Amino acid sequence: xxxxxEHVIALSLALFSIGVLxxxxxxxxxxxxxxxxxxxxxxxxxxxxxxxxxNSVDGQVFVFLVMTLAAAEVAVGLAIIIAVYRNRQTVNxxxxxxxxx
Amino acid sequence: MSLxxxxxxxxxxxxxxxxxxxxxxxxxxxxxxxxxCFFSLAxxxxxxEAYFLAVLEVFIYAGAIMVLFLFVIMLLNLGREKxxxxxxxxxxxxxxxxxxxxxxxxxxxxxxxxxxxHQPEGGFSAGGVYSLGEAxxxxxxxxxxxxxxxxxxxxxxxxxxxxxxx
Numbered sequence: 001x002x003x004x005x006e007h008v009i010a011l012s013l014a015l016f017s018i019g020v021l022x023x024x025x026x027x028x029x030x031x032x033x034x035x036x037x038x039x040x041x042x043x044x045x046x047x048x049x050x051x052x053x054x055n056s057v058d059g060q061v062f063v064f065l066v067m068t069l070a071a072a073e074v075a076v077g078l079a080i081i082i083a084v085y086r087n088r089q090t091v092n093x094x095x096x097x098x099x100x101x
Numbered sequence: 102m103s104l105x106x107x108x109x110x111x112x113x114x115x116x117x118x119x120x121x122x123x124x125x126x127x128x129x130x131x132x133x134x135x136x137x138c139f140f141s142l143a144x145x146x147x148x149x150e151a152y153f154l155a156v157l158e159v160f161i162y163a164g165a166i167m168v169l170f171l172f173v174i175m176l177l178n179l180g181r182e183k184x185x186x187x188x189x190x191x192x193x194x195x196x197x198x199x200x201x202x203x204x205x206x207x208x209x210x211x212x213x214x215x216x217x218x219h220q221p222e223g224g225f226s227a228g229g230v231y232s233l234g235e236a237x238x239x240x241x242x243x244x245x246x247x248x249x250x251x252x253x254x255x256x257x258x259x260x261x262x263x264x265x266x267x
Binding site: 005008011038049052064067072074075080083 | 104105108109112115116119120122123128131132135138139142145146148149150151153154157158161162165166169170173174176177179192193196197200201203204207208211212218220221228232233235236237240241244245248251252254255256258259260262263265
């Protein structure tokens with residue numbers, strides 16, 4: 001490998017943690033979606049790293065499926081955001097509390 | 102330029118742009134920085150010899166998904182987010198603490214106990230489109246077909262949700 005596996009996993013961990021912090025800190029629904037994309041990419045990176053390390057194509061097949069899932073998730077999620085914005089004129093998740101209580 | 106150096110530069114760009122994605126108040130800048138992050142991840146995939154996935158990363162993530170994001174941002178006409186008024190320091194501190202705990206936990210576990218890792222001998226032969234396609238259409242044929250069903254469901258669901266009146 002070009003670098004040790006530990007470094008790839010450390011990078012993946014760092015990106016995942018940044019994504020988690022983004023979901024926890026931001027109140028804008030679109031930024032939260034971007035953070036989720038970041039987390040999915042971090043997992044993809046770990047899968048590619050392990051696939052390279054163990055010389056197996058299985059990890060790359062999983063990355064392929066995760067990319068499909070991410071595309072579907074973003075399409076549905078952004079449609080939900082548009083529907084919510086049409087009804088509430090906001091994408092701030094603190095103000096979208098219809099189901100609270 | 103040596104390849105490990107290229108990896109570390111790409112990793113630095115990826116982490117830096119990811120941090121800016123989370124911290125930036127302007128959603129459009131966040132989206133463009135996320136594209137930068139995806140490109141550096143594609144470089145890392147190339148260095149890890151996952152050539153087809155590097156191309157897919159640029160096509161699907163940087164191409165399709167981010168264009169979708171930018172279209173929605175344009176449609177919703179989101180400007181700068183108002184400054185995050187009420188800082189909830191306890192929540193923020195707690196979430197930073199838990200995330201750092203998670204990061205350090207997995208990281209130190211990885212550093213201390215890497216005895217479970219046994220790299221097989223021999224060269225790497227699983228990065229190209231040939232081996233990936235062979236695995237997709239033999240061993241993973243059912244998940245592949247289910248993924249197409251998932252895309253169909255997402256298509257119908259998106260049209261249903263985004264349409265004003267059915």
